[in-house]
Amino acid sequence: MKKKTIANIVMAVIIMVIVLGGILYVGHIKGWFDKDSTNFVTITERRGIVTLERDGVAYTVDEDTVLREGDKISCDAGSRAKIEVNDGYITLNQNSTVIISEPKTQNVKIDVISGEVFVNAVTSISVSFSDNNIDFSDAVALLSVRSGAQSISVFYGEVNDASSGEILEWVGEEYSVRGCTLDSLNDFAIEQIRALNETKELYFTNVQLDELEEQRNEELLADTNVSDKEDKIENKEDLDIDEEDSGTENDGNVVQNTENNDTTATSDSINDVTTEGTTEETAEEATGPVTETPKDETTEQTAVTESTTEAPVEEKLSCTITIRCDTILNNWDNLDPAKVAYVPSSGCILSTVTMEFSEGETVFDVLNIACANYGIQIEYSWTPMYNSYYIEGINNLYEFDCGSESGWMYKVNGWFPNYGCSSYILTGGETIVWCYTCNGLGADVGGGGW
Numbered sequence: 001m002k003k004k005t006i007a008n009i010v011m012a013v014i015i016m017v018i019v020l021g022g023i024l025y026v027g028h029i030k031g032w033f034d035k036d037s038t039n040f041v042t043i044t045e046r047r048g049i050v051t052l053e054r055d056g057v058a059y060t061v062d063e064d065t066v067l068r069e070g071d072k073i074s075c076d077a078g079s080r081a082k083i084e085v086n087d088g089y090i091t092l093n094q095n096s097t098v099i100i101s102e103p104k105t106q107n108v109k110i111d112v113i114s115g116e117v118f119v120n121a122v123t124s125i126s127v128s129f130s131d132n133n134i135d136f137s138d139a140v141a142l143l144s145v146r147s148g149a150q151s152i153s154v155f156y157g158e159v160n161d162a163s164s165g166e167i168l169e170w171v172g173e174e175y176s177v178r179g180c181t182l183d184s185l186n187d188f189a190i191e192q193i194r195a196l197n198e199t200k201e202l203y204f205t206n207v208q209l210d211e212l213e214e215q216r217n218e219e220l221l222a223d224t225n226v227s228d229k230e231d232k233i234e235n236k237e238d239l240d241i242d243e244e245d246s247g248t249e250n251d252g253n254v255v256q257n258t259e260n261n262d263t264t265a266t267s268d269s270i271n272d273v274t275t276e277g278t279t280e281e282t283a284e285e286a287t288g289p290v291t292e293t294p295k296d297e298t299t300e301q302t303a304v305t306e307s308t309t310e311a312p313v314e315e316k317l318s319c320t321i322t323i324r325c326d327t328i329l330n331n332w333d334n335l336d337p338a339k340v341a342y343v344p345s346s347g348c349i350l351s352t353v354t355m356e357f358s359e360g361e362t363v364f365d366v367l368n369i370a371c372a373n374y375g376i377q378i379e380y381s382w383t384p385m386y387n388s389y390y391i392e393g394i395n396n397l398y399e400f401d402c403g404s405e406s407g408w409m410y411k412v413n414g415w416f417p418n419y420g421c422s423s424y425i426l427t428g429g430e431t432i433v434w435c436y437t438c439n440g441l442g443a444d445v446g447g448g449g450w
Helices: 002-030 187-196 206-276 280-287 297-308 326-334 337-342 363-373 440-445
Strands: 041-047 050-054 057-060 072-075 080-085 088-092 097-101 108-121 125-129 132-136 139-146 149-156 166-171 174-179 317-324 348-357 378-383 388-394 407-412 431-437
Touching: 041 050, 072 080, 080 108, 088 125, 108 187, 125 139, 139 187, 187 206, 317 363, 326 431, 326 440, 348 363, 363 378, 363 388, 363 407, 363 431, 388 407, 388 431, 407 440, 431 440
Parallel strands: 108 125, 317 431
Antiparallel strands: 041 080, 050 057, 050 072, 072 097, 080 088, 088 108, 097 108, 108 139, 125 132, 139 149, 149 166, 166 174, 317 348, 378 388, 407 431
16 A cells, blocks of 8 residues: 555656656746846747747747747748847848847847848847848848848948948849839838837938828829729620610610501501591691601711710730749648648649730739639738839748748749839730749749849
């Protein structure tokens, strides 16, 4: 009996040790015991799902989490994360990923893997991306990192060769500096600049931002009104066609009724002649000669013209569009396991279809319409570097989902344009193909690299 009791006690102690060890391990991973005052990097704000990968374990991070060497922070679609660094901070936009280095030194290093990062450096923040390493000190800027192209828009202070109001650009092996325009700002940049303008005087003021947003709202409203007007015209044309068909049927009935009346009248006249012996001359004597009213030819012609004139119909143009991701089938080992369900077995997300569009519309417009018509998920963002929309994901397949060089590209009539899809204006008859590249920055889909 005593042996059994001792065995139970030993078992209970072992279970308690295992549970305590598990708690300590989870606490270590999640940083419950991190009270190191020498650490200069902390997540202070979080919106949406922000994932922290630490020691091979990934979990949704909380605010006030102290970051360590090698921590990887990723923001999902619709998410944001603000990380305090020294006396300043960086803010990650959605679909952005960074890795923290040397968090216990004054010169904290941030390795930006992808996406957009807003940097407010008071003392010093070292940021690396691709093959570049940039030191930010007393500067405010927006860093955008895409496959084959990166940019830094400076809004305060100086960064490398660029001063406030200028943009550093890396496209492939080419490097340049150009002016930063107000209309190049996306919603993320506007939000960050507006908030920081409360304490600093950045290159763009809140008044300018208000005017830009008002202008974009007016353009959006105008586009909506045009769309509504086109719908009304289309509905009116359908109604006119129905009225014409109805009118034709009614006219036929009127003619038929008139003929029937004439037949009846003729029959009655014959009966009158037979029974009463009345002749046509007798009728004329009784009623006088019948005078025919002359027709107004001008009025008749005008009436005919008005009835046959139709409202001008906007001529619709057309093109074909295809969406493919078959390159993923040859790079299956590199695919994010969470995205397996979104890859069709054929590699074809949308077979070739013909799309109608209006004059002045772009490749971006047609892609949006096609995805809406066929229920395909799409996500995009405004890219100041190209002054165009950037396609982040189609059918839930995003950049870097199948390797470090993966992402979406488009070609028109077999050619890969070197500018954004919302800058390519269609004229009709084009063949558009959206394809997912996995290797060579487009070489595997015939692009020859971005």
